[in-house]
Amino acid sequence: QKLAEAERAKRPSFSFEFFPPKTAQGVQNLYDRMDRMHDLGPAFIDVTWGAGGHLSQLTCEMVRAAQSAYGLETCMHLTCTDMEKSKVDAALKDAYNAGCTNILALRGDPPREEEKWEAKSEQFRYAKDLVKYIKETYGNHFDIGVAGYPEGCDDNDDSEELVEHLKEKIDAGGTFVVTQMFYDVDNFLEWVQKCRNRGINVPIIPGIMPIHTHAAFMRRANWVRCKIPQAWTEALEPIKNDDAAVRDVGKGLVAEMCRQMLNNGINHLHFYTMNLAQATRMVLEELKIVPDAQTPLEKPLPWRQSLGLN
Ligand code: FAD
Numbered sequence: 001q002k003l004a005e006a007e008r009a010k011r012p013s014f015s016f017e018f019f020p021p022k023t024a025q026g027v028q029n030l031y032d033r034m035d036r037m038h039d040l041g042p043a044f045i046d047v048t049w050g051a052g053g054h055l056s057q058l059t060c061e062m063v064r065a066a067q068s069a070y071g072l073e074t075c076m077h078l079t080c081t082d083m084e085k086s087k088v089d090a091a092l093k094d095a096y097n098a099g100c101t102n103i104l105a106l107r108g109d110p111p112r113e114e115e116k117w118e119a120k121s122e123q124f125r126y127a128k129d130l131v132k133y134i135k136e137t138y139g140n141h142f143d144i145g146v147a148g149y150p151e152g153c154d155d156n157d158d159s160e161e162l163v164e165h166l167k168e169k170i171d172a173g174g175t176f177v178v179t180q181m182f183y184d185v186d187n188f189l190e191w192v193q194k195c196r197n198r199g200i201n202v203p204i205i206p207g208i209m210p211i212h213t214h215a216a217f218m219r220r221a222n223w224v225r226c227k228i229p230q231a232w233t234e235a236l237e238p239i240k241n242d243d244a245a246v247r248d249v250g251k252g253l254v255a256e257m258c259r260q261m262l263n264n265g266i267n268h269l270h271f272y273t274m275n276l277a278q279a280t281r282m283v284l285e286e287l288k289i290v291p292d293a294q295t296p297l298e299k300p301l302p303w304r305q306s307l308g309l310n
Pocket of ligand 1: 047048049050051077078079104105106107108109110125126127128147148153154155156161162165168169178179180181207
Protein backbone atom coordinates (compact mmCIF):
# COMPACT_ATOMS: atom_id res chain seq x y z
CA GLN A 1 0.00 0.00 0.00
CA LYS A 2 2.66 2.47 1.06
CA LEU A 3 4.79 1.62 -1.93
CA ALA A 4 1.87 2.10 -4.31
CA GLU A 5 1.18 5.47 -2.75
CA ALA A 6 4.80 6.49 -3.10
CA GLU A 7 4.80 5.37 -6.72
CA ARG A 8 1.63 7.29 -7.39
CA ALA A 9 3.04 10.39 -5.78
CA LYS A 10 5.80 10.29 -8.40
CA ARG A 11 3.29 10.15 -11.26
CA PRO A 12 2.94 13.51 -12.94
CA SER A 13 -0.25 15.36 -12.14
CA PHE A 14 -2.09 17.93 -14.22
CA SER A 15 -4.83 20.53 -13.99
CA PHE A 16 -7.21 22.39 -16.31
CA GLU A 17 -8.09 26.05 -16.65
CA PHE A 18 -11.60 27.09 -17.71
CA PHE A 19 -13.14 30.52 -18.21
CA PRO A 20 -16.73 31.67 -17.66
CA PRO A 21 -18.63 31.50 -20.98
CA LYS A 22 -20.65 34.48 -22.17
CA THR A 23 -23.96 32.68 -22.84
CA ALA A 24 -26.24 30.37 -20.86
CA GLN A 25 -25.81 27.67 -23.52
CA GLY A 26 -22.04 28.09 -23.27
CA VAL A 27 -22.26 27.55 -19.52
CA GLN A 28 -24.26 24.35 -19.95
CA ASN A 29 -21.84 23.05 -22.61
CA LEU A 30 -18.93 23.81 -20.32
CA TYR A 31 -20.45 21.96 -17.38
CA ASP A 32 -20.95 18.91 -19.63
CA ARG A 33 -17.35 19.17 -20.76
CA MET A 34 -16.07 19.61 -17.20
CA ASP A 35 -18.00 16.48 -16.30
CA ARG A 36 -16.24 14.50 -19.04
CA MET A 37 -12.83 16.00 -18.32
CA HIS A 38 -13.25 15.08 -14.67
CA ASP A 39 -12.75 11.46 -15.81
CA LEU A 40 -9.24 12.33 -16.98
CA GLY A 41 -8.28 12.76 -13.32
CA PRO A 42 -7.08 16.37 -12.95
CA ALA A 43 -5.56 17.23 -9.56
CA PHE A 44 -7.57 20.46 -9.69
CA ILE A 45 -9.25 22.85 -12.06
CA ASP A 46 -9.16 26.60 -12.01
CA VAL A 47 -11.64 29.19 -13.16
CA THR A 48 -10.47 32.54 -14.51
CA TRP A 49 -11.78 35.79 -13.13
CA GLY A 50 -14.12 37.40 -15.62
CA ALA A 51 -13.83 40.96 -14.49
CA GLY A 52 -17.03 42.96 -14.14
CA GLY A 53 -20.64 42.14 -13.13
CA HIS A 54 -22.13 39.03 -14.72
CA LEU A 55 -18.94 37.17 -15.54
CA SER A 56 -17.36 37.58 -12.12
CA GLN A 57 -20.57 36.26 -10.57
CA LEU A 58 -20.32 33.32 -12.94
CA THR A 59 -16.73 32.65 -11.84
CA CYS A 60 -18.01 32.29 -8.27
CA GLU A 61 -20.88 30.05 -9.41
CA MET A 62 -18.57 27.84 -11.46
CA VAL A 63 -16.22 27.47 -8.50
CA ARG A 64 -19.15 26.45 -6.30
CA ALA A 65 -20.42 23.94 -8.88
CA ALA A 66 -16.99 22.44 -9.57
CA GLN A 67 -16.21 22.16 -5.88
CA SER A 68 -19.52 20.75 -4.66
CA ALA A 69 -21.39 19.17 -7.62
CA TYR A 70 -18.37 17.79 -9.47
CA GLY A 71 -16.17 17.17 -6.45
CA LEU A 72 -13.22 18.86 -8.15
CA GLU A 73 -10.53 20.62 -6.17
CA THR A 74 -10.90 24.16 -7.45
CA CYS A 75 -8.76 27.26 -7.63
CA MET A 76 -10.49 30.59 -8.17
CA HIS A 77 -8.67 33.38 -10.00
CA LEU A 78 -9.19 36.81 -8.50
CA THR A 79 -8.00 40.15 -9.82
CA CYS A 80 -7.73 43.30 -7.77
CA THR A 81 -6.85 46.50 -9.61
CA ASP A 82 -10.17 46.67 -11.40
CA MET A 83 -12.19 45.93 -8.26
CA GLU A 84 -13.56 47.86 -5.32
CA LYS A 85 -12.48 46.36 -2.01
CA SER A 86 -16.09 45.34 -1.28
CA LYS A 87 -16.06 43.18 -4.44
CA VAL A 88 -12.79 41.54 -3.44
CA ASP A 89 -14.33 40.78 -0.03
CA ALA A 90 -17.52 39.37 -1.56
CA ALA A 91 -15.58 37.12 -3.96
CA LEU A 92 -13.35 35.77 -1.18
CA LYS A 93 -16.37 35.12 1.00
CA ASP A 94 -18.12 33.26 -1.85
CA ALA A 95 -15.03 31.12 -2.41
CA TYR A 96 -14.71 30.42 1.31
CA ASN A 97 -18.39 29.45 1.60
CA ALA A 98 -18.10 27.16 -1.44
CA GLY A 99 -15.33 25.22 0.30
CA CYS A 100 -12.71 26.53 -2.11
CA THR A 101 -9.26 26.74 -0.53
CA ASN A 102 -7.18 27.99 -3.46
CA ILE A 103 -6.98 31.45 -4.99
CA LEU A 104 -4.81 32.60 -7.90
CA ALA A 105 -4.18 36.22 -6.92
CA LEU A 106 -3.67 38.56 -9.87
CA ARG A 107 -3.51 42.20 -10.77
CA GLY A 108 -5.84 41.65 -13.74
CA ASP A 109 -5.75 42.27 -17.46
CA PRO A 110 -5.65 45.99 -18.32
CA PRO A 111 -8.89 47.33 -19.81
CA ARG A 112 -8.67 47.02 -23.61
CA GLU A 113 -9.39 50.64 -24.32
CA GLU A 114 -6.82 51.90 -21.83
CA GLU A 115 -3.07 51.82 -22.21
CA LYS A 116 -2.10 52.08 -18.58
CA TRP A 117 -3.53 50.75 -15.39
CA GLU A 118 -5.23 53.09 -12.99
CA ALA A 119 -5.77 51.14 -9.78
CA LYS A 120 -9.27 51.62 -8.34
CA SER A 121 -7.88 51.62 -4.84
CA GLU A 122 -4.39 52.42 -3.56
CA GLN A 123 -4.76 49.33 -1.40
CA PHE A 124 -4.65 47.08 -4.49
CA ARG A 125 -2.07 48.30 -6.98
CA TYR A 126 -0.23 45.04 -7.59
CA ALA A 127 -1.04 41.35 -7.20
CA LYS A 128 1.20 41.24 -4.13
CA ASP A 129 -1.22 43.62 -2.39
CA LEU A 130 -4.03 41.12 -2.93
CA VAL A 131 -1.84 38.24 -1.73
CA LYS A 132 -1.08 40.20 1.44
CA TYR A 133 -4.73 41.06 1.99
CA ILE A 134 -5.90 37.44 1.57
CA LYS A 135 -3.24 36.28 3.99
CA GLU A 136 -4.15 38.95 6.55
CA THR A 137 -7.86 38.27 6.25
CA TYR A 138 -7.98 34.48 5.95
CA GLY A 139 -4.69 33.31 7.50
CA ASN A 140 -3.77 29.92 6.08
CA HIS A 141 -7.24 29.01 4.79
CA PHE A 142 -6.28 29.63 1.16
CA ASP A 143 -3.30 28.42 -0.79
CA ILE A 144 -2.43 31.51 -2.79
CA GLY A 145 -1.06 31.12 -6.28
CA VAL A 146 0.57 33.93 -8.25
CA ALA A 147 1.42 34.46 -11.92
CA GLY A 148 4.97 34.00 -13.26
CA TYR A 149 6.35 35.15 -16.61
CA PRO A 150 9.23 33.20 -18.20
CA GLU A 151 9.10 35.51 -21.27
CA GLY A 152 7.95 38.85 -19.87
CA CYS A 153 4.44 40.14 -19.22
CA ASP A 154 2.15 42.52 -21.09
CA ASP A 155 3.68 45.68 -19.59
CA ASN A 156 7.14 44.52 -18.57
CA ASP A 157 9.83 42.76 -20.65
CA ASP A 158 12.51 43.01 -17.98
CA SER A 159 12.83 39.42 -16.80
CA GLU A 160 15.14 40.26 -13.87
CA GLU A 161 12.64 42.79 -12.55
CA LEU A 162 9.78 40.34 -13.02
CA VAL A 163 11.62 37.71 -10.97
CA GLU A 164 12.07 40.35 -8.21
CA HIS A 165 8.36 41.12 -8.33
CA LEU A 166 7.58 37.41 -8.24
CA LYS A 167 9.73 37.07 -5.14
CA GLU A 168 7.75 39.90 -3.52
CA LYS A 169 4.52 38.02 -4.23
CA ILE A 170 5.90 34.87 -2.63
CA ASP A 171 7.22 36.81 0.37
CA ALA A 172 3.76 38.33 0.79
CA GLY A 173 2.26 34.83 1.16
CA GLY A 174 2.14 33.19 -2.29
CA THR A 175 2.45 29.41 -2.05
CA PHE A 176 2.72 28.42 -5.71
CA VAL A 177 3.36 29.94 -9.13
CA VAL A 178 1.46 29.33 -12.39
CA THR A 179 3.21 30.62 -15.49
CA GLN A 180 2.02 32.41 -18.56
CA MET A 181 1.90 30.12 -21.63
CA PHE A 182 5.17 29.49 -23.48
CA TYR A 183 6.58 27.04 -26.03
CA ASP A 184 10.32 27.52 -25.45
CA VAL A 185 11.12 24.89 -22.80
CA ASP A 186 14.86 25.62 -22.58
CA ASN A 187 14.08 29.22 -21.72
CA PHE A 188 11.46 28.10 -19.17
CA LEU A 189 13.91 25.75 -17.42
CA GLU A 190 16.54 28.50 -17.25
CA TRP A 191 13.94 30.84 -15.81
CA VAL A 192 12.96 28.26 -13.15
CA GLN A 193 16.63 28.10 -12.17
CA LYS A 194 16.76 31.90 -11.94
CA CYS A 195 13.74 31.79 -9.63
CA ARG A 196 15.36 29.11 -7.48
CA ASN A 197 18.59 31.14 -7.32
CA ARG A 198 16.53 34.10 -6.13
CA GLY A 199 15.11 32.01 -3.25
CA ILE A 200 11.71 31.28 -4.81
CA ASN A 201 11.23 27.76 -3.48
CA VAL A 202 7.50 27.16 -3.93
CA PRO A 203 6.13 24.83 -6.67
CA ILE A 204 6.31 26.37 -10.16
CA ILE A 205 3.57 25.12 -12.49
CA PRO A 206 4.07 25.57 -16.24
CA GLY A 207 1.03 26.92 -18.11
CA ILE A 208 0.58 24.98 -21.35
CA MET A 209 -1.64 25.97 -24.26
CA PRO A 210 -2.53 22.93 -26.41
CA ILE A 211 -2.98 23.56 -30.13
CA HIS A 212 -6.59 23.54 -31.37
CA THR A 213 -6.19 25.24 -34.75
CA HIS A 214 -3.33 27.07 -36.43
CA ALA A 215 -5.16 30.40 -36.32
CA ALA A 216 -5.87 30.08 -32.58
CA PHE A 217 -2.29 28.98 -31.91
CA MET A 218 -0.86 32.05 -33.67
CA ARG A 219 -3.41 34.42 -32.14
CA ARG A 220 -2.69 33.29 -28.58
CA ALA A 221 1.07 33.17 -28.99
CA ASN A 222 1.01 36.68 -30.47
CA TRP A 223 -1.35 37.93 -27.77
CA VAL A 224 1.12 37.08 -25.00
CA ARG A 225 4.11 37.65 -27.32
CA CYS A 226 5.60 34.23 -26.61
CA LYS A 227 8.44 32.82 -28.67
CA ILE A 228 7.54 30.11 -31.20
CA PRO A 229 10.48 27.73 -31.80
CA GLN A 230 11.61 27.57 -35.43
CA ALA A 231 10.94 23.81 -35.58
CA TRP A 232 7.31 24.43 -34.59
CA THR A 233 6.81 26.96 -37.37
CA GLU A 234 8.36 24.56 -39.88
CA ALA A 235 6.10 21.71 -38.72
CA LEU A 236 2.84 23.67 -38.53
CA GLU A 237 3.01 26.29 -41.29
CA PRO A 238 2.74 23.84 -44.26
CA ILE A 239 -0.39 22.18 -42.81
CA LYS A 240 -2.03 25.28 -41.37
CA ASN A 241 -5.27 24.88 -43.32
CA ASP A 242 -5.88 21.31 -42.18
CA ASP A 243 -7.25 21.51 -38.61
CA ALA A 244 -7.05 17.76 -37.95
CA ALA A 245 -3.42 17.60 -39.11
CA VAL A 246 -2.52 20.69 -37.04
CA ARG A 247 -4.08 19.11 -33.94
CA ASP A 248 -2.23 15.87 -34.54
CA VAL A 249 1.20 17.43 -35.16
CA GLY A 250 0.52 20.00 -32.41
CA LYS A 251 -0.25 17.21 -29.97
CA GLY A 252 3.18 15.70 -30.67
CA LEU A 253 4.98 19.02 -30.24
CA VAL A 254 3.19 19.93 -27.02
CA ALA A 255 3.62 16.40 -25.60
CA GLU A 256 7.34 16.61 -26.35
CA MET A 257 7.68 19.92 -24.50
CA CYS A 258 5.81 18.35 -21.55
CA ARG A 259 8.15 15.33 -21.59
CA GLN A 260 11.19 17.61 -21.54
CA MET A 261 9.80 19.39 -18.48
CA LEU A 262 8.85 16.14 -16.72
CA ASN A 263 12.40 14.90 -17.33
CA ASN A 264 13.72 18.05 -15.70
CA GLY A 265 11.99 17.90 -12.36
CA ILE A 266 8.63 19.49 -13.20
CA ASN A 267 5.90 17.20 -11.88
CA HIS A 268 2.70 19.10 -12.58
CA LEU A 269 1.34 20.39 -15.90
CA HIS A 270 -1.35 23.05 -16.12
CA PHE A 271 -3.41 23.19 -19.32
CA TYR A 272 -5.15 26.24 -20.69
CA THR A 273 -8.08 24.29 -22.14
CA MET A 274 -9.86 27.31 -23.66
CA ASN A 275 -12.97 25.39 -22.55
CA LEU A 276 -12.26 22.70 -25.17
CA ALA A 277 -11.47 19.09 -24.32
CA GLN A 278 -10.01 17.52 -27.44
CA ALA A 279 -6.55 19.04 -27.82
CA THR A 280 -5.77 18.72 -24.10
CA ARG A 281 -6.97 15.13 -24.00
CA MET A 282 -4.84 14.26 -27.05
CA VAL A 283 -1.69 15.59 -25.32
CA LEU A 284 -2.44 13.69 -22.11
CA GLU A 285 -3.07 10.49 -24.07
CA GLU A 286 0.18 10.97 -25.95
CA LEU A 287 1.94 11.34 -22.58
CA LYS A 288 0.13 8.22 -21.34
CA ILE A 289 -0.88 9.88 -18.08
CA VAL A 290 -4.66 9.50 -18.43
CA PRO A 291 -6.53 6.65 -16.79
CA ASP A 292 -7.04 3.53 -18.93
CA ALA A 293 -7.94 -0.13 -18.39
CA GLN A 294 -4.52 -0.89 -16.87
CA THR A 295 -4.39 2.21 -14.71
CA PRO A 296 -8.00 3.14 -13.89
CA LEU A 297 -8.96 6.48 -12.40
CA GLU A 298 -7.95 6.72 -8.81
CA LYS A 299 -9.12 9.50 -6.63
CA PRO A 300 -6.65 12.26 -7.51
CA LEU A 301 -4.16 13.04 -4.82
CA PRO A 302 -5.12 15.86 -2.53
CA TRP A 303 -4.06 19.05 -4.18
CA ARG A 304 -1.38 20.05 -1.69
CA GLN A 305 0.22 16.61 -1.85
CA SER A 306 0.18 16.43 -5.63
CA LEU A 307 2.05 19.72 -5.79
CA GLY A 308 4.42 18.82 -3.00
CA LEU A 309 3.13 21.62 -0.75
CA ASN A 310 3.74 21.01 2.96
P1 FAD B 1 1.69 41.86 -10.85
O1 FAD B 1 2.53 40.78 -10.33
O2 FAD B 1 1.12 42.83 -9.90
O3 FAD B 1 2.57 42.63 -11.95
C1 FAD B 1 1.98 43.57 -12.80
C2 FAD B 1 3.04 44.55 -13.27
O4 FAD B 1 3.45 45.35 -12.19
C3 FAD B 1 4.30 43.88 -13.82
O5 FAD B 1 4.79 44.67 -14.87
C4 FAD B 1 5.23 43.91 -12.65
O6 FAD B 1 6.58 43.86 -13.04
C5 FAD B 1 4.85 45.25 -12.02
N1 FAD B 1 5.13 45.30 -10.57
C6 FAD B 1 4.80 44.34 -9.65
N2 FAD B 1 5.24 44.71 -8.44
C7 FAD B 1 5.83 45.92 -8.57
C8 FAD B 1 6.49 46.82 -7.71
N3 FAD B 1 6.63 46.54 -6.40
N4 FAD B 1 6.96 47.99 -8.21
C9 FAD B 1 6.84 48.30 -9.53
N5 FAD B 1 6.24 47.46 -10.42
C10 FAD B 1 5.75 46.30 -9.95
N6 FAD B 1 -6.16 38.26 -15.97
C11 FAD B 1 -7.48 38.38 -15.67
O7 FAD B 1 -8.06 39.47 -15.81
N7 FAD B 1 -8.21 37.32 -15.19
C12 FAD B 1 -7.63 36.09 -14.98
O8 FAD B 1 -8.28 35.14 -14.54
C13 FAD B 1 -6.23 35.93 -15.29
N8 FAD B 1 -5.59 34.75 -15.09
C14 FAD B 1 -4.24 34.65 -15.33
C15 FAD B 1 -3.58 33.45 -15.04
C16 FAD B 1 -2.21 33.32 -15.27
C17 FAD B 1 -1.51 32.03 -14.95
C18 FAD B 1 -1.47 34.43 -15.80
C19 FAD B 1 0.00 34.29 -16.05
C20 FAD B 1 -2.12 35.63 -16.08
C21 FAD B 1 -3.50 35.76 -15.85
N9 FAD B 1 -4.17 36.96 -16.08
C22 FAD B 1 -5.53 37.07 -15.78
C23 FAD B 1 -3.47 38.09 -16.67
C24 FAD B 1 -2.84 39.01 -15.61
O9 FAD B 1 -3.85 39.60 -14.82
C25 FAD B 1 -2.04 40.06 -16.36
O10 FAD B 1 -0.92 39.49 -16.97
C26 FAD B 1 -1.63 41.28 -15.53
O11 FAD B 1 -1.22 42.30 -16.42
C27 FAD B 1 -0.50 41.01 -14.56
O12 FAD B 1 -0.96 40.34 -13.47
P2 FAD B 1 0.01 39.90 -12.27
O13 FAD B 1 -0.86 39.25 -11.27
O14 FAD B 1 1.16 39.16 -12.78
O15 FAD B 1 0.48 41.34 -11.75
